Amino acid sequence: MRRRLHGALLLLAVGLTQSALAHDFRAGALRIDHPYATPSDAGAADGAAYLRGVRNAGAQADQLIGASTPVAERVVLQRQSDGAPVTAIELAPGAETPLRHDGLYRLALIGLRQALRDGERVDLTLHFARAGAVTVKAWVQTPRTRGTPAAVRPAPHIH
Secondary structure, eight states: OHHHHHHHHHHHHHHHHHHHHOOEEEETTEEEEEEEEOOOOTTOSEEEEEEEEEEEOSSSOEEEEEEEOTTEEEEEEEETTTOOBOSOEEEOTTEEEEEOTTSSEEEEEEEESSOOOTTOEEEEEEEETTTEEEEEEEEEOOOOOSSOOGGGSOOOOOO
């Protein structure tokens, strides 16, 4: 009996640990995988947030049309290559769209109200054309890449 109790407790602990480590969120037909932000220096004006990907399991296209966070004055959807703002990021039906630090887009956090420290979590509200708004927890972490590509450097300041 005691072994069974220990076994049941072990399974419960493993299950709770795995659910605590799970880092994806849902908004309608969309699955938002691993939101994260990169650490910033104290006093930095801007920062950046990313999503490992957004999977659209629905039959209709959706769009990421904006975002907000309490840690910044505003969030701007940007192209990584030149920092140009975009009005929407297309999310094709049945496809996954990566929004990684080494990808095409970033969520520029303009006017940081606090430094983003490795290991912290920050709220990030994503706004979708069809699925509506969903608030996720973004982990502040240093991306796992070799070197520091331009995409990992802080976003340029936009007025």
